[in-house]
Amino acid sequence: MAAARSVGMEAEVAALRGRFAAGGTRGAEWRAAQLRGILRMAAEAEAEVCRALHADLAKPYTESYIALVKSSCKFALKNLKKWMKPQKPLGVVLIISAWNYPFLLSIDPIIGAIAAGNAVVLKPSEVAPATSSLLAELLPRYVDGSCIKVVEGGVAETTTLLEQKWDKIFYTGNGKVGRIVMASAAKHLTPVVLELGGKCPVVVDSNVNLHVTAKRIAAGKWGCNNGQACISPDFIITTKSFAPKLLEALEKVLEKFYGRDPLRSSDLSRIVNSNHFNRLKKLMDDENVSDKIVFGGQRDEHQLKIAPTIFMDVPLDSGIMKEEIFGPLLPIITVDKIHESFALINSMTKPLAAYLFTKDSKLQEQYEAAISAGGMLVNDTAVHLTNQYLPFGGVGESGMGAYHGRFSFEAFSHKKAVLVRRFAGEAAARYPPYSPAKLKILRGVLKGNLGAMIQAILGFPRGK
Numbered sequence: 001m002a003a004a005r006s007v008g009m010e011a012e013v014a015a016l017r018g019r020f021a022a023g024g025t026r027g028a029e030w031r032a033a034q035l036r037g038i039l040r041m042a043a044e045a046e047a048e049v050c051r052a053l054h055a056d057l058a059k060p061y062t063e064s065y066i067a068l069v070k071s072s073c074k075f076a077l078k079n080l081k082k083w084m085k086p087q088k089p090l091g092v093v094l095i096i097s098a099w100n101y102p103f104l105l106s107i108d109p110i111i112g113a114i115a116a117g118n119a120v121v122l123k124p125s126e127v128a129p130a131t132s133s134l135l136a137e138l139l140p141r142y143v144d145g146s147c148i149k150v151v152e153g154g155v156a157e158t159t160t161l162l163e164q165k166w167d168k169i170f171y172t173g174n175g176k177v178g179r180i181v182m183a184s185a186a187k188h189l190t191p192v193v194l195e196l197g198g199k200c201p202v203v204v205d206s207n208v209n210l211h212v213t214a215k216r217i218a219a220g221k222w223g224c225n226n227g228q229a230c231i232s233p234d235f236i237i238t239t240k241s242f243a244p245k246l247l248e249a250l251e252k253v254l255e256k257f258y259g260r261d262p263l264r265s266s267d268l269s270r271i272v273n274s275n276h277f278n279r280l281k282k283l284m285d286d287e288n289v290s291d292k293i294v295f296g297g298q299r300d301e302h303q304l305k306i307a308p309t310i311f312m313d314v315p316l317d318s319g320i321m322k323e324e325i326f327g328p329l330l331p332i333i334t335v336d337k338i339h340e341s342f343a344l345i346n347s348m349t350k351p352l353a354a355y356l357f358t359k360d361s362k363l364q365e366q367y368e369a370a371i372s373a374g375g376m377l378v379n380d381t382a383v384h385l386t387n388q389y390l391p392f393g394g395v396g397e398s399g400m401g402a403y404h405g406r407f408s409f410e411a412f413s414h415k416k417a418v419l420v421r422r423f424a425g426e427a428a429a430r431y432p433p434y435s436p437a438k439l440k441i442l443r444g445v446l447k448g449n450l451g452a453m454i455q456a457i458l459g460f461p462r463g464k
Contacts, residue, residue: 028081038107057269060267069103072111091119092166093119093120095109110122115408116411201351228271238334268308271305286319309329352394355381
């Protein structure tokens with residue numbers, strides 16, 4: 001079975017290479033036609049996509065983010081010819097997408113791969129089966145199915161895909177699988193983009209607009225798939241004296257957003273499956289953590305829903321502070337002075353995003369200089385990923401490579417250097433037999449010395 005699957009996949013990839021080699025994906029007209037197809041799909045199938053997202057995650061319509069797909073397509077179409085001038089496509093690329101935003105995180109990289117002139121295989125996440133099935137049905141209706149393929153399946157199919165030779169692999173997901181992807185890519189020296197995650201910190205100074213800060217933290221945490229997002233705030237650091245005020249503000253905002261019984265709110269996504277529900281439940285029930293809950297804590301295993309839950313001063317060596325939470329749990333860690341947050345953040349792996357709320361420009365400058373993160377946002381959370389002019393990607397264990405806007409195009413293309421020379425202007429100094437005089441001229445040329453350059457162009461030293 002596995003052997004047959006591998007042979008079939010080899011044939012599929014070979015067919016895609018044939019289409020790429022024949023130039024089927026390289027013309028601007030072809031690229032633009034595919035992008036317009038995706039734009040039509042996003043418009044015409046929006047209701048179908050929203051239904052699939054709700055089936056997979058009970059995701060609210062507002063959090064479908066189909067508008068971001070449309071925005072990416074329009075941006076690529078507007079800039080396509082300008083981007084194409086200096087760069088060349090890579091070939092046949094593999095995109096493995098994630099379950100938490102299964103439509104956006106599938107289509108957004110495809111836009112960059114198509115714009116750059118590549119043939120594409122998309123492997124949607126099997127953890128979001130309704131969206132995976134819909135993508136397999138929709139894409140062939142709107143794009144060139146001979147150059148853009150969708151492969152559904154689970155671990156076995158993904159393993160078979162990773163056994164093939166690709167010109168680039170783009171993976172969105174967790175670090176454990178990211179290491180598997182990278183190890184598989186290394187066998188063929190295939191370059192990768194890894195969009196991973198990490199524990200994204202939020203540092204809150206005491207001089208902020210408290211109500212706005214609480215709303216923006218809540219929107220980035222629970223308003224982003226109920227915390228199931230790679231850029232979701234993972235924990236807050238603030239001062240001991242300010243923490244009670246921040247907690248009170250968050251409580252008020254959360255009650256306004258989701259009501260007194262958040263488990264009944266249609267604006268709160270459910271946990272994706274029972275495995276992730278039980279993982280989060282285990283973090284909550286840790287004996288070192290369970291008595292630190294200061295807000296929320298309600299859960300409904302039948303509905304796979306967990307309410308927004310806030311903890312105060314959990315132990316730093318507890319499970320909730322050792323792994324990416326990826327759910328609706330938010331610890332608040334207190335320090336005596338806000339600058340102590342820097343050392344705490346830097347003691348952990350580098351996050352995909354780091355957030356700071358402050359009116360202090362000096363603190364902002366120090367934070368920007370001291371903290372290494374994939375991206376950084378001051379006085380808000382999560383919205384930086386909507387900016388087409390900013391690269392989105394990780395650093396260290398939060399990933400490698402970046403995309404969005406032109407950066408997506410560059411992720412799937414190659415800066416090929418081409419130098420064309422005339423036959424005139426021979427520099428005798430570069431050819432044997434070598435001599436001290438030739439070496440002197442060459443050194444001068446490399447240093448940018450104008451006299452040496454003129455001597456080289458005129459063919460000095462002559463006859464030597």
